[in-house]
Each structure stands twice: as C-alpha cells, then as structure tokens.
Amino acid sequence: MSHPGIRTSPPSGVLLDTGDEDDLPPHLLAARYGLEVSGARPSLPAYTRQVWFRRHFVTAYATARLTSMYANARLGQLWQVMTPLLNAGVYYLIFGVLMGTRHTVTNFIPYLCTGVFVYSFTQASVLAGTRAVQGNLSLIRALHFPRACLPVALTLNQLQQTLFSTGVLAVIVLAFGEPLTVRWLLVPPVLVAQTLFNMGLALAMARVGAKYTDAAQLVPFVTRTWLYFSGVFYNLTTLTKHAPGWAGTLLEANPAHVYITLMRYALMRSVPASNLPPHVWVLAIGWALVIGIGGYVYFWQAEEEYGRG
Amino acid sequence: MADNQASAQQTSAHQISAQQASAQQASAQRRSAPTVIVDDVHVVYRVHGSGTGRGSATSALGRLATRRTLPGTREVHAVKGVSLVARRGEAVGLVGTNGSGKSTLLRTIAGLLPPERGRVYTDGQPSLLGVNAALMNDLSGERNVALGCLAMGMSPEQVRERYSGIVDFSGINERDEFTIHMPMRTYSSGMAARLRFSIAAAKTHDVLLIDEALSTGDSGFQRRSKERIEELREQAGTVFLVSHNNTTIRETCDRTLWLESGVLRMDGPTDEVLAAYEDFAKGRK
Numbered sequence: 001m002s003h004p005g006i007r008t009s010p011p012s013g014v015l016l017d018t019g020d021e022d023d024l025p026p027h028l029l030a031a032r033y034g035l036e037v038s039g040a041r042p043s044l045p046a047y048t049r050q051v052w053f054r055r056h057f058v059t060a061y062a063t064a065r066l067t068s069m070y071a072n073a074r075l076g077q078l079w080q081v082m083t084p085l086l087n088a089g090v091y092y093l094i095f096g097v098l099m100g101t102r103h104t105v106t107n108f109i110p111y112l113c114t115g116v117f118v119y120s121f122t123q124a125s126v127l128a129g130t131r132a133v134q135g136n137l138s139l140i141r142a143l144h145f146p147r148a149c150l151p152v153a154l155t156l157n158q159l160q161q162t163l164f165s166t167g168v169l170a171v172i173v174l175a176f177g178e179p180l181t182v183r184w185l186l187v188p189p190v191l192v193a194q195t196l197f198n199m200g201l202a203l204a205m206a207r208v209g210a211k212y213t214d215a216a217q218l219v220p221f222v223t224r225t226w227l228y229f230s231g232v233f234y235n236l237t238t239l240t241k242h243a244p245g246w247a248g249t250l251l252e253a254n255p256a257h258v259y260i261t262l263m264r265y266a267l268m269r270s271v272p273a274s275n276l277p278p279h280v281w282v283l284a285i286g287w288a289l290v291i292g293i294g295g296y297v298y299f300w301q302a303e304e305e306y307g308r309g
Numbered sequence: 310m311a312d313n314q315a316s317a318q319q320t321s322a323h324q325i326s327a328q329q330a331s332a333q334q335a336s337a338q339r340r341s342a343p344t345v346i347v348d349d350v351h352v353v354y355r356v357h358g359s360g361t362g363r364g365s366a367t368s369a370l371g372r373l374a375t376r377r378t379l380p381g382t383r384e385v386h387a388v389k390g391v392s393l394v395a396r397r398g399e400a401v402g403l404v405g406t407n408g409s410g411k412s413t414l415l416r417t418i419a420g421l422l423p424p425e426r427g428r429v430y431t432d433g434q435p436s437l438l439g440v441n442a443a444l445m446n447d448l449s450g451e452r453n454v455a456l457g458c459l460a461m462g463m464s465p466e467q468v469r470e471r472y473s474g475i476v477d478f479s480g481i482n483e484r485d486e487f488t489i490h491m492p493m494r495t496y497s498s499g500m501a502a503r504l505r506f507s508i509a510a511a512k513t514h515d516v517l518l519i520d521e522a523l524s525t526g527d528s529g530f531q532r533r534s535k536e537r538i539e540e541l542r543e544q545a546g547t548v549f550l551v552s553h554n555n556t557t558i559r560e561t562c563d564r565t566l567w568l569e570s571g572v573l574r575m576d577g578p579t580d581e582v583l584a585a586y587e588d589f590a591k592g593r594k
Contacts, residue, residue: 021340026394029346029430030346035431035432036430036432038418039417039420039422039429054459054462060459061459064445064456065445139442139443143421143442143461145460145462308422
C-alpha cells in the first residue's frame with residue numbers, strides 16, 4: 001500500500017498510539033505529523049522552481065491557444081499572417097493616405113508597419129495578462145500549478161503571433177527597398193528584451209485584473225492612449241522638439257517607444273543611428289529587467305489569493 | 310469499537326474512524342496518521358453583478374453616486390466553520406443537498422480556494438479528480454491528452470508513456486482509428502466525457518478528491534471507470550468523495566460527512582449518517 005508520494009508520515013499500514021490526540025489543538029496535531037497548510041504560498045525560489053518544472057505545460061498551453069484561435073475559420077492558420085497584414089493596411093489608409101503623414105517620414109510603410117507590429121505585441125500581452133486570472137478561474141479552481149504559468153503562457157502565445165508578424169514585416173521591409181543589413185541581427189535581442197518586459201507587465205496586470213474585475217474594461221483605453229504616445233504612426237521627435245526638456249525625456253524613455261525605435265533601427269537603413277534617443281540600449285534592457293522581475297514578484301505575492309475570484 | 314479495532318488490525322487499510330465516538334473513549338486509541346486536518350474553515354464567495362434589485366446601468370450609477378461600496382457585490386458564506394481530521398487509508402463520503410457547500414469544501418481542502426478564516430493542513434498535495442477546465446474543444450483528442458496530462462503536472466516523458474493507455478481506456482478509437490486526431494468539439498458528449506475521465510484518472514494521488522459524476526458514458530465504460538476509481542482509491546492515502554448517489558457512497562466510504570448549508574451536521578460511520586440524511590431528505594419532499 002505504500003507508494004512514492006508519501007514523505008512525512010508513516011505508511012498507511014502503520015497504526016499509532018493516538019489516544020492523546022483528540023484533545024490536541026489542530027495546529028499542533030498538524031505539526032506532529034509534518035502536515036503543511038494547504039494552498040500556502042511557497043517561497044520565491046521554490047515558486048520559481050515550480051514554474052520551471054511546469055515549463056512544458058506553459059509552452060503546450062501557449063501553442064494550444066494559438067492553434068485553437070483560428071480553428072473555426074476556413075482559412076485557418078493563414079490568419080496568423082493575414083491579421084497583421086490587414087492591420088498595417090488600415091493604418092496606412094488612415095495615417096498614410098488620409099492624414100498625409102507619409103510625406104514627413106522616409107519609407108513610411110515599413111516605418112509604420114514596424115511601429116504597429118511591435119506595439120501590438122505589448123498591447124496584446126497587457127490585455128491578455130489582465131484577463132489571465134479572471135478568464136481562467138475554472139482552471140485555477142480545478143488544478144494545481146503555479147498561477148504565474150497563465151500570464152507567462154499568454155505572453156508566449158503573443159510572442160508566437162509576433163514571430164508570424166515579424167516574418168510578414170521582414171517581407172514588407174524588403175519589398176519597399178530596404179536592404180538586408182547586419183543590423184537585422186539586432187532583431188532577436190530586441191524581441192527578447194521586449195518579451196521580458198511584456199511578461200512582467202502581463203503578470204502585474206493579471207494580479208490587478210484578478211482583484212479588480214473592471215480592469216479588463218478599462219485597460220483597452222489605457223493601451224490606446226499609450227499607443228498615441230509611443231510614436232507608432234509618426235516620428236516622436238516632431239513632438240519632443242517643442243516639448244519642455246523633462247517631457248521630451250519622458251516621451252523618449254517610454255518603453256514602447258524604446259522597443260519600436262530599436263526595431264526600426266534594426267530593420268531599416270533609412271533610420272540612422274542619430275535617430276536613437278540617448279542610452280537606448282540601457283533603457284531597453286533596464287525596462288526588461290525592472291518590469292520583468294518586478295511584475296513576477298508582484299504576481300507571486302498574491303499567489304494564494306487567485307482562486308477566490 | 311473493539312470490533313472496529315480488530316478489523317482495522319487485520320485489513321490495516323480500511324480502518325473505521327468515528328470521530329465522535331472516539332472522542333468519548335480516548336486513551337489507547339490506535340489509528341493511522343492524519344493526512345488532512347480542517348480547522349474551523351470558513352469560505353466566502355464574492356459575487357459581482359448579482360443584480361441587487363434593479364440591475365440597470367442607471368441604478369448601478371446611482372449606487373456609485375450614493376457611495377455604497379462595490380455596487381452589485383454579494384457575499385455568499387458557503388462553508389461555515391467546518392473542522393475534521395481524516396486519516397491515511399480512510400475513504401470519506403460527503404453528502405448534503407444541492408448548494409450545501411460540498412464542492413466548495415473539497416476545493417478548499419485541495420488548496421484551490423482560499424478560506425476566509427481557518428486553516429487546512431494536508432500531507433502532500435491533495436488533488437481534485439478532473440481536468441475538464443484545461444482541455445480545449447478546438448484541439449484534437451490527441452493534443453488534449455497531452456495538454457491535460459501536462460496540466461496535471463506530468464513530464465513529457467510520462468505523457469508519452471501513458472498516452473496509449475489513456476486512449477485505449479477511453480475506447481475513443483474503438484470504431485475508427487482516426488477519431489483521436491479529430492477536434493474534440495466533433496465528439497459526441499458521451500465520447501468527450503469518456504476521454505476527459507480517462508485523462509483525469511491517469512494520475513495517482515496521495516489525497517484524492519472526487520466530485521460526483523463518476524459514471525459517464527455507456528454501461529461498459531461505467532463499469533470500467535468504476536474499477537479505475539477503485540484502483541485510484543486503493544493507491545491514494547485518503548479519498549474524499551462527493552456524490553448524490555448514496556449507493557456509491559455506501560460501496561466506497563466507511564465514514565461520511567453530512568454538510569447542510571455550510572455547516573457540518575454529522576460526521577460518523579456511513580450507515581448512521583446516511584440513515585439520518587435519508588430521513589432528512591424525505592422530510593423535505
């Protein structure tokens with residue numbers, strides 16, 4: 001009858017003299033047999049080990065979400081590529097044709113598409129993160145796993161979609177006459193840094209969304225405002241030129257703007273290094289580490305609460 | 310009680326622990342080690358948007374304006390101060406009318422639902438039998454097996470080892486080899502239920518919590534699933550079983566808890582508790 005799961009107490013066959021136990025307070029009885037509080041939050045290192053142990057679940061869950069996303073559409077997985085293309089088309093129509101931004105920026109279409117695709121990675125991660133706990137309550141109330149797996153998996157799901165759109169982007173950039181340069185090697189590190197940043201933000205928003213269910217309604221407005229401050233459709237320097245010094249610095253330190261600028265620099269030769277704000281790599285890596293680790297710790301602090309809903 | 314002790318020493322696994330009786334004659338009791346200790350646990354659900362009175366937007370705004378906290382939020386006190394000790398080798402049944410807090414109590418023991426007050430101590434990680442929530446209808450049965458097993462904490466190697474066992478047990482491929490590669494939404498409800506059960510029952514647990522609806526599918530599968538649950542029960546240290554089928558409880562459990570509106574009304578040998586519960590249920594009709 002003994003089986004490998006038994007650690008602390010004697011196997012079931014063993015009967016003990018338990019005559020004095022009936023008067024024992026529960027916490028002392030628990031201590032005598034080495035029982036632990038169910039659903040208690042593990043320490044941060046132990047929690048990280050648990051998340052690492054569940055990495056296969058995280059990737060399987062992310063991929064499953066990706067596959068099931070267009071499962072009912074007749075064109076199926078083709079939408080992974082069509083969606084970013086159509087998005088770029090809409091923004092081109094509005095900002096390029098209607099508002100004429102295309103005359104102020106050289107090679108506007110690659111410029112615009114890079115901005116849109118990079119920003120939508122962050123935007124979608126934040127949105128998915130906000131709903132990560134609230135939208136998966138039935139899963140959380142049924143199975144044990146470190147809850148950080150959910151926002152992390154959803155961010156990875158967004159990364160997978162971003163990889164599709166980056167492929168589309170590469171084709172667009174080349175088609176509009178930008179050459180393939182060594183700078184393209186900067187794409188993976190920029191994506192890694194942005195993913196780390198997005199993950200931290202998704203984790204933090206997952207905790208906020210779990211506690212305040214209205215956040216899911218509010219966040220789209222916040223991300224849209226953020227979009228207009230991030231130089232997605234236009235060169236941010238047109239704003240910072242006239243702004244007071246602190247505001248310019250603030251606009252340029254905006255993490256979304258940092259990742260967009262770096263990606264543009266990596267993909268387009270027409271974007272010179274002089275366009276990069278000062279300390280751009282420090283900012284990119286700094287944001288990734290601070291938000292990535294901070295968001296993870298912030299999420300972990302409420303780990304035992306997530307089933308409450 | 311002397312009878313009980315004799316039989317407990319013989320079979321050593323199925324020891325009857327009548328808490329209330331044992332409390333009276335305390336000294337020199339011989340029992341196995343506790344695996345689950347529930348200490349005065351209260352569980353409260355907060356339900357948003359429960360529509361207090363007129364559930365329109367204007368009334369919600371009105372409540373916001375008059376600064377009544379959290380519009381449309383209602384508290385449901387689902388479990389009210391339950392205490393119990395379960396020991397290794399016990400199979401404990403839970404009975405009670407709908408909404409009496411049985412499933413909530415199970416989820417709290419499993420550590421999935423944090424208690425408002427009180428504590429639950431367990432030996433190892435208790436697990437709820439069921440993976441439904443982790444599965445995705447748009448994926449093939451094959452991928453759902455992998456996803457469900459990973460969600461229960463198996464490694465990819467374990468998933469590979471058990472894959473064919475799970476598919477064979479479910480009997481999904483009995484008629485057509487290709488069924489397991491079809492999306493799960495194309496399965497009949499019976500077939501989907503069979504696959505879900507097969508995935509959930511693929512793992513053994515220290516403390517196993519089973520919530521109702523064991524017997525799904527046709528009669529052949531019902532028999533197989535019953536046997537599988539019996540196996541799981543023997544491998545597990547302690548089993549909790551929620552069911553509305555008193556025959557299942559009688560067959561499986563030596564001890565039964567009766568919950569009524571969140572309060573533990575009775576805790577003792579299955580026959581006594583079920584007799585009292587059946588009387589109560591008759592009286593309500």
